[in-house]
Amino acid sequence: MTEIVTSTIEVPVGPETVWHALTDPDELRRWFGADVRLEPVPGGAVRAVWPDGGRSIGSVEAADEPRRLVFRWRRIDGVGFAAEVGGASRVAFELEATAAGTAVCVTEEPVELASVVPAP
Secondary structure, three states: OOOOEEEEEEEOOOHHHHHHHHHOHHHHHHHHOOEEEEOOOOOOEEEEEOOOOOEEEEEEEEEEOOOEEEEEEEEEEOOHHHOEEEEEEEEEEEEEEEOOEEEEEEEEEEOOOOOOOOOO
16 A cells, blocks of 8 residues: 545444444454454554454554544555565544434554554
């Protein structure tokens, strides 16, 4: 991934229902088309197994129920020395209550997997 991708959709349910869909493994499976599990707390694990056998792993960066969920992850194909490791990306879900339900804004952007803090 080399560019920022953003999409917004309004759904006819409240933010709490959307939050549940973003954090429940069965609901995530429907959204992502993969076996996705995450611990919705800062530092929590994110793991996905895709239908083609590839995996994505990462960690939750921010979780502000029911408004914001952000995680970093990267895809890994294969195992051992033959594994191919993809670039890392940040996925952010911003939820905003509206008169008709919830506006869901999803942004994915390429990032370093971990921030580097310069030495003092």
